[in-house]
Amino acid sequence: MDRKGRHRDSLIMGALLMFFSYLGAGLIPISPFLIFPPDVARVISIIIALIGLFVIGYFKGKVVGHKAMRSAVEMLIIGGLATAIGLIVGTFLKV
Template identity: 35%
Template sequence: GSIFPLISYFFFPVPVALPISLVLTFIALVIVGVIKGKLASMNLLRSVVEIVVIGVVSAGGGYVLGTVVPHLLGY
């Protein structure tokens, strides 16, 4: 599953790859949300929103930790 954010970096320079990576990741999260919703017989919109929110929060948390922790450790 982690290949989706990385695909664009194999083909484009970082400034171009970043927005492509964000779009590919969003699409992957939506697909996972739809599959989860169908398998769990849930409302598809609710399932998609749930998965996208979890993905955004976890990415944000990873970014914050990756930014703050090195500063706290003196790197």
């Protein structure tokens, strides 16, 4: 922002970057459903998501200067718990 509170960067470019980032990252765990039967795809998708969480956590730790392995395990546990809660709620609601 400049001194008058106006954005100096392109808001449209930022929005498009976020959109395509989420779209690309979201397609990775969804892609097994295009190839495998639903039961197999579900397991593969969960594994891919957990590996992705670990990798993101590792690099986050490297970038911010923390212990990379600890950051990776922390991200894996928190993301894994969120995934498990989502699966339990989805099973309970039959969706």
